Amino acid sequence: MSKVKYYYDSETLSYRKIERKKGRRLKIFILSFLGMFLSGFLLLLVYINLPSVQTPKELALRRELTNMQLQFELLNKKINQAQAVLAEVEERDNNLYRVYFESNPIPEEQRKAGFGGINRYKDLEGFDNSKLIITTSRNLDILTKQIVIQSKSLDEIAKLAENKEKLLAAIPAIQPVRNEDLTRVASGYGYRTDPFTKARKFHYGMDFSSPRGTPVYATGDGVVTRADNKATGYGNHIVINHGYGYESLYGHLYKYNVKAGQKVQRGDLIGFVGSTGRSEGPHLHYEVFKDGERINPMNFYYGSLTAEEFEDMLKKAQQENQSLD
Structure with a gap:
């Protein structure tokens, strides 16, 4: 049972009983509920936004x-x-x-x-x-x-x-005898008249007509494999193995400037023009081999001749004349 409360009334100089107003309890309840709801809502907002709050x-x-x-x-x-x-x-x-x-x-x-x-x-x-x-x-x-x-x-x-x-x-890429030392290109690669038998036969190299003692140069880097006169017809001759299947031969020489086994570079002096062996006059007989087969030396003079000089030599080499060996 709730206690009865009084208050002092100064006008009547007496204690009066405090009367509870109707609906007060309801208001208190409503206010309490609203307070709790707002507090919960604020806590929810704080909880939701807590991750965005960073230290x-x-x-x-x-x-x-x-x-x-x-x-x-x-x-x-x-x-x-x-x-x-x-x-x-x-x-x-x-x-x-x-x-x-x-x-x-x-x-x-x-x-x-x-x-x-x-x-x-x-x-x-x-x-x-x-x-x-x-x-x-x-x-x-x-x-x-x-x-x-x-x-x-x-x-x-x-x-x-x-x-x-x-x-x-x-690759044998230059002319073995310098242009200024040449008398003429006596014969090219192809069918020519043999100077001794006068029969038409295939000439496998090129003949460069020059005075005896004219320098002869290696046409590519390689190793001298022969420098002798033991091959029929060539007289004193030199053979250079260039590797990659290439060889070059220099025949009818007057004398050598290299020996077998010696390494040479393109442009090195290897010998001198002569008329040894089966030869009708001083000249260099020059041949190029690829994989053991003789091929036309004219295909390899890009290293020492101009276009005009090459064309002129080509015309002379194609003339079917008499060879010098």
Whole structure:
């Protein structure tokens, strides 16, 4: 039972009973309920927005993460640029360098092989930025492999170039007697009249008519394999093995300036014009062999004659006259 409360009335100088107003309890209840509701609502708002409320450390970490995302994006752009440059190098490699050196191009499948099948990046999955990290890692791996393959290809090209340089130096590419020392081109490659039998037979070399003692030069780099007079008809002669299947022969010499086993370079003085062996007068008989077969020396004078000089010699060499041996 609730206690009865009184208050002092100063007008009547007496204590009066406090009468409770009707509806007061309801108001108190309503106000209490509203207070509790507002308090709960405010707490809910705080709870919902709590993740957006960050500490200074969290803010610093978020800035660092944003910076890392930017760096990864920039790295991807650089990788794409590097791949574009590498693609141009690969294009030149396949369609220029390898074509020039007569080597097969590297297939595209071989350049980008090894990135299918198993998932190489499973450990990078499950994070907020997994897609970005995996894409960057894959592009970097592909670029690395392409660079390795292209590096090996360029090493191969360098070897091919070195061999090509040696080949170009070895091919008999100059005239064995200088133009200023020539009396004339007495006979070329083809059918000619034999000076002794007067029969028409095939002449396998070129005859350069010059005074006795005129210098004779090696037409390409190589090794002297013969410097003697033991082959029938050639008299004193020199044979140079140039490698790559090429040989050159210099016949009817007056004397030698080299010996068997000696290395020579294109343009070295190897002997002097004479008329030894089966010869009708001082001249140099010159032959070129490829894989053991005699071929026309006229095809190899690009190293010492101008276009006009070559055309003039070609006309003279094609004349079916009498050879000097």
